[in-house]
Amino acid sequence: MAWRLVRALAIVVYALARRPGLTGPLLVAGFVAVQVARWGWTARVLVAVLIVGGGAAWWWRHRSSFNRFVRRPAVQWFRRWVRYGLAWRFWMGRLSLGITDETTGRTMRPRIVKVRCTPSVDRLLLQLPVGMSIKDLEGKRTNIAEALRAVDARVRKARPGRVWLDLEMRNPLQATIPAIPVPDSLDLSQLDGIVIGHADDGTPWRLRIRGSHVFIAGATGSGKGSIIWSALRALAPFIRAGLVQVWAIDPKGGMELEFGKDLFTRYERDDYESMVELLEEAAAEMDARCKRLRGTTRTFKPTTATPLVMVILDELATLTALQPERRLQGRAENALGLLLTKGRAPGFHVMAAAQDVTKRVCEWRDLFPDKIALRLAKAAEVDMVLGDDAWDNGALCDSIPRDLPGIGYVRLEGQSQSTRVRAAYVTDDEIKAMAAQYRPVHRLHSVDSSDTTTSETGEAA
Numbered sequence: 001m002a003w004r005l006v007r008a009l010a011i012v013v014y015a016l017a018r019r020p021g022l023t024g025p026l027l028v029a030g031f032v033a034v035q036v037a038r039w040g041w042t043a044r045v046l047v048a049v050l051i052v053g054g055g056a057a058w059w060w061r062h063r064s065s066f067n068r069f070v071r072r073p074a075v076q077w078f079r080r081w082v083r084y085g086l087a088w089r090f091w092m093g094r095l096s097l098g099i100t101d102e103t104t105g106r107t108m109r110p111r112i113v114k115v116r117c118t119p120s121v122d123r124l125l126l127q128l129p130v131g132m133s134i135k136d137l138e139g140k141r142t143n144i145a146e147a148l149r150a151v152d153a154r155v156r157k158a159r160p161g162r163v164w165l166d167l168e169m170r171n172p173l174q175a176t177i178p179a180i181p182v183p184d185s186l187d188l189s190q191l192d193g194i195v196i197g198h199a200d201d202g203t204p205w206r207l208r209i210r211g212s213h214v215f216i217a218g219a220t221g222s223g224k225g226s227i228i229w230s231a232l233r234a235l236a237p238f239i240r241a242g243l244v245q246v247w248a249i250d251p252k253g254g255m256e257l258e259f260g261k262d263l264f265t266r267y268e269r270d271d272y273e274s275m276v277e278l279l280e281e282a283a284a285e286m287d288a289r290c291k292r293l294r295g296t297t298r299t300f301k302p303t304t305a306t307p308l309v310m311v312i313l314d315e316l317a318t319l320t321a322l323q324p325e326r327r328l329q330g331r332a333e334n335a336l337g338l339l340l341t342k343g344r345a346p347g348f349h350v351m352a353a354a355q356d357v358t359k360r361v362c363e364w365r366d367l368f369p370d371k372i373a374l375r376l377a378k379a380a381e382v383d384m385v386l387g388d389d390a391w392d393n394g395a396l397c398d399s400i401p402r403d404l405p406g407i408g409y410v411r412l413e414g415q416s417q418s419t420r421v422r423a424a425y426v427t428d429d430e431i432k433a434m435a436a437q438y439r440p441v442h443r444l445h446s447v448d449s450s451d452t453t454t455s456e457t458g459e460a461a
C-alpha cells in the first residue's frame, strides 16, 4: 500500500515537473493565497475587492487592453496547460500518433510548443518527434477533431519539424447576416470604416473607403457581390446627398449591378470601349482635381462640388487578361494603374472584384491597400491576394465551404494578420428599394463639372 502511494506521488510530481507552465503559476497562486489567509478577514476582503473591482473597472473602461493583457493570455494559458496540456499524451496515444525508438523502446509523441487562440480557432504549434511527418497528422485529421471536440482540424507546416494544428471550435459566421441597416447620418468619419458584415469575434467588419482601394478575390459564387452591395448600402445616404458618386462597370452585361443602376452616376455594362473610357475619364478627372486641390488640403473631405468618387469594377479579368483587344486592355490597365497610384488623396477610389487573382488579371494587385479573399481554389492564390505567408498564418480560403458564401479573410493595410469575416447579404428586393430611395438628387455626368453642384443639391459636407 505504502509503495503504491509513493509511486502515485512520484507520478504526480513527475507530471507536474513536466508542466512548468502549470505548476509554476499554481505554486505562486498557492503561496499568495497562504500569505493572504494569514492577514485576517478585513485584509482578505480588501484584496479580493481590489482584484475583482480593479479588473471589472479595467474591463468596463478599456475592454480592448483588458482582453489583450488579461483575458487572451489567461485563455491561452488555460488551453495550453489545462484544456490540451493535461491529457495530451493520452490523446496522442489513443490516436496512435507517436514513434517508438527501436533501441530504448520509448514512445515519443508530438509535443505542444504553444497555443494561440482566436474566438473560433485554437492553433497549436506542435514539435514532431524525429521520424514523424506532417502527413501522419493529416491522415488523422478527422480523428483529432473528434477527440478534441472540434468542428474541424487542419494541419499546416510551420517549419521543418514543426506544424500548426488548427482546431476550429465553432464557426460564428455560419448563419447568413441580414443586410445592415442604412446609416441615418451623413457623418463623414463613417467613410473611414463602413460596416459591411461581421468579423469572427463578433465585432462589426469595417471597410475603409476614404483613403483606400479594395481588391475582392473569390471563386465564382463565393459572394463577391455581397461585399459590393453591402458597401453600396453603407454609402447610400452619401450617394443621395451627392457626397459620394459611384461609377460602376459591370462587364458581365449587368448581371450583378443592374438592380442598383439608379445609384450610379456613371454606369457601363455592354460595350468594352465605353468601360475603358469610363476608367480613363475617372483618371482624367482625378488629374484635374489634383491640380485644383494642390496646396489647399492634404486630407480629402468630400463635398457636393468635389464628391468622393468610387469606381466599382466587377470582374476585372474581362477588361484585362480576357480582353481580346490588346489596345483596350492596355488602356484599361493604364487608367487603373493611375487611379490606384494617385487616386487616394483627391478622393478617387477603386473597388475591384476578380475570380482569377494572378498578375495576368491584375497587374496592379499590390497597389490595393485593402484586400479581401473569399473562397479560393488553392493556398497559393491566398498568398497572391493577402500577401506571403497569409495561408500559413491561417487564412484558409481554400477550406471555406461552398455553402457559406460571403465568408472570407481580410487583410487591411498595415496589418500583419488576416481576419475572418462574413459580409452581410443584401437581397434583390432590398437592392431595388435602396436604389429607389437613395438615388442621387442630381445625377451628374462629370464629377467636377461646376461649382453650381453645391447650390443645386443644396447640400454641403
Ligand SMILES: Nc1ncnc2c1ncn2[C@@H]1O[C@H](COP(=O)(O)OP(=O)(O)OP(=O)(O)O)[C@@H](O)[C@H]1O
Residues within 6 Å of the ligand: 176, 177, 218, 219, 220, 221, 222, 223, 224, 225, 226, 256, 355, 405, 406, 407, 422, 423, 424, 425
Ligand atoms: N454574404 C452572403 N451571405 C449569404 N449568402 C450569400 C452571400 N453572398 C452571396 N450569397 C449567395 O451566394 C450566391 C452567389 O453570390 P454572388 O453572386 O455574390 O457570388 P460572386 O462571387 O459574385 O459570383 P460570380 O463571380 O459568379 O458572380 C448568391 O446568389 C447568394 O444566394
